[in-house]
Amino acid sequence: MTGKGHKYIFVLGGVMSGVGKGVVTSSIGLLLQQKGYPVNLVKVDPYLNVDAGTMNPTEHGETFVLKSGLETDQDMGNYERFLGRDLTSDDYMTSGMVYQSVIAQERALGYGGKCVEAIPHVRDEIMRRIRQAAEVSGSQISVIEIGGTIGDFQNALFIDAARELKMRQPDDVTFVMVSYLPVPSTIGEMKTRPTQHAVRELNSYGVQADFIIARAPQPIDDKRKEKIAIACNVHKERVISAPDIKSIYEAPLNFEKDKLSDALLDALHLPDKRKASLAAWKKFVTAATDGSAPELKIAVVGKYFDTGDFVLSDAYLSVIEAIKFSAAKIGQRAKITWINSKEFDKEGANVGKILPGFDGIIVPGGFGETGIEGKIRAIRFAREKKIPYFGLCYGMQLMVIEYARNVLGLKEATTTEIKKNATEPVVDVMPEQKDLITNQKYGGTMRLGAYPARIKKGTIARSAYKSETVEERHRHRYEINPEYVERLEKEGLVFSGTSPDGVLMEIAELPKEVHPFMLGTQFHPELQARPLSPHPLFTEFLKAAVTRRDKKA
Numbered sequence: 001m002t003g004k005g006h007k008y009i010f011v012l013g014g015v016m017s018g019v020g021k022g023v024v025t026s027s028i029g030l031l032l033q034q035k036g037y038p039v040n041l042v043k044v045d046p047y048l049n050v051d052a053g054t055m056n057p058t059e060h061g062e063t064f065v066l067k068s069g070l071e072t073d074q075d076m077g078n079y080e081r082f083l084g085r086d087l088t089s090d091d092y093m094t095s096g097m098v099y100q101s102v103i104a105q106e107r108a109l110g111y112g113g114k115c116v117e118a119i120p121h122v123r124d125e126i127m128r129r130i131r132q133a134a135e136v137s138g139s140q141i142s143v144i145e146i147g148g149t150i151g152d153f154q155n156a157l158f159i160d161a162a163r164e165l166k167m168r169q170p171d172d173v174t175f176v177m178v179s180y181l182p183v184p185s186t187i188g189e190m191k192t193r194p195t196q197h198a199v200r201e202l203n204s205y206g207v208q209a210d211f212i213i214a215r216a217p218q219p220i221d222d223k224r225k226e227k228i229a230i231a232c233n234v235h236k237e238r239v240i241s242a243p244d245i246k247s248i249y250e251a252p253l254n255f256e257k258d259k260l261s262d263a264l265l266d267a268l269h270l271p272d273k274r275k276a277s278l279a280a281w282k283k284f285v286t287a288a289t290d291g292s293a294p295e296l297k298i299a300v301v302g303k304y305f306d307t308g309d310f311v312l313s314d315a316y317l318s319v320i321e322a323i324k325f326s327a328a329k330i331g332q333r334a335k336i337t338w339i340n341s342k343e344f345d346k347e348g349a350n351v352g353k354i355l356p357g358f359d360g361i362i363v364p365g366g367f368g369e370t371g372i373e374g375k376i377r378a379i380r381f382a383r384e385k386k387i388p389y390f391g392l393c394y395g396m397q398l399m400v401i402e403y404a405r406n407v408l409g410l411k412e413a414t415t416t417e418i419k420k421n422a423t424e425p426v427v428d429v430m431p432e433q434k435d436l437i438t439n440q441k442y443g444g445t446m447r448l449g450a451y452p453a454r455i456k457k458g459t460i461a462r463s464a465y466k467s468e469t470v471e472e473r474h475r476h477r478y479e480i481n482p483e484y485v486e487r488l489e490k491e492g493l494v495f496s497g498t499s500p501d502g503v504l505m506e507i508a509e510l511p512k513e514v515h516p517f518m519l520g521t522q523f524h525p526e527l528q529a530r531p532l533s534p535h536p537l538f539t540e541f542l543k544a545a546v547t548r549r550d551k552k553a
């Protein structure tokens with residue numbers, strides 16, 4: 001039911017970007033779900049890319065792949081992790097998607113000869129998508145995060161769609177503005193003025209904020225709550241404190257201190273169905289933030305780090321989270337060190353100087369040539385020195401290449417991703433991908449989304465999963481070349497997971513007697529790791545890391 005009575009919460013950002021609209025949206029989702037309401041979360045990205053698959057991870061962060069295969073923004077990952085369930089393609093939209101369908105409809109004479117305009121046609125398409133997302137998920141409340149900041153040119157149509165909805169269903173719509181209250185070091189006092197300006201700016205769209213989430217370095221005091229309430233036309237109990245926290249997973253617990261979920265239900269004219277039980281969540285947060293848990297040193301050897309003078313790990317967000325969940329589960333505290341594989345690329349690079357200090361090494365997903373030789377060096381070191389190794393996608397392909405080169409003696413072994421006419425194409429492009437590459441059809445054309453895999457008995461993968469079939473999410477164009485599988489297996493590599501027809505290699509590993517944990521997956525297990533259900537392969541990898549650390553000690 002998405003007519004009258006279906007509820008909508010719009011989350012908007014004021015003052016500046018990067019203050020955690022995604023975490024607010026996710027937290028609201030979790031809290032209302034705990035209150036017994038079916039919720040769906042929608043991310044609106046105002047850029048013109050049709051999906052997030054073509055964007056550079058250093059610029060935009062990780063591309064999060066949904067079960068359906070849609071390539072989306074990393075916020076979708078947070079939504080899934082907080083809600084503890086899969087989201088659908090309907091829960092994500094970009095301006096590019098919206099315009100693409102309007103234009104396709106126009107080309108098909110779908111507007112009956114009318115002049116097609118941003119308002120109302122694009123705005124109507126936005127609303128159609130929001131309604132469809134609610135319908136597909138069967139939710140009662142939709143929480144919609146509008147990307148960007150209030151005042152941006154790009155997101156104005158989305159805000160206008162929300163305004164219109166509020167006008168039509170005043171009791172069913174509420175607006176949450178996530179703001180920032182700076183504490184300038186020279187003044188030493190929390191300033192509310194930028195928030196007041198942002199609320200005014202939102203007013204100029206015909207929208208009044210009903211809630212203000214006050215992000216700040218510290219909790220907001222009563223005096224400032226009052227000031228914001230009066231100046232911004234918001235009830236005082238709807239000004240919610242959001243101080244900096246150690247872990248984003250604390251956010252919903254903090255919001256509950258200010259009774260956010262009760263206030264939201266009140267604003268939406270919904271009864272409080274039951275007390276939110278956050279016991280399991282709290283237990284996880286306590287374990288994840290336990291500073292006294294023993295430290296595990298994990299190296300992530302990747303390449304999407306540098307942006308100007310800053311090192312950003314956003315490109316590997318799901319990997320970091322997956323490590324945290326499994327660490328919390330086994331009572332450990334993971335300390336992640338980022339190693340730029342370009343450093344290891346140089347001839348004669350001494351991986352042996354840096355890597356022995358780690359309890360486990362991960363090579364995550366990636367594309368292209370840079371950093372490849374460095375990663376292969378790191379993998380060889382992990383294999384020979386028996387350091388637990390976990391390869392994700394490219395990390396698995398390179399693990400197999402390393403094995404082919406140094407165990408099978410195929411010195412030219414490589415992937416055709418970096419050498420088109422390779423003489424030993426151990427990793428090769430999938431046949432159906434060849435034409436796509438030739439015709440430069442890159443957007444949304446990889447092997448994407450969830451596929452089943454069969455797991456071999458008596459392997460590390462099987463003992464971790466405890467199941468014969470699993471389903472995991474993919475994002476790749478290249479595969480282990482079937483022509484090399486027999487030779488690799490003869491020399492000791494085990495393909496412990498394959499596609500159900502046995503053609504595609506999904507997991508490669510070394511037997512436990514040979515190496516404590518040397519395993520790579522063609523898929524991205526990190527995309528399905530959740531706080532309350534950590535991924536078994538990450539957990540198994542970390543357990544091996546604990547054993548190594550404790551043996552050293």
Ligand code: GLN
Nearest residue numbers: 365366393394476477478
């Ligand atoms: N570049 C590799 C491929 O396309 C691996 C992709 C990845 O790591 N996500 O197959």
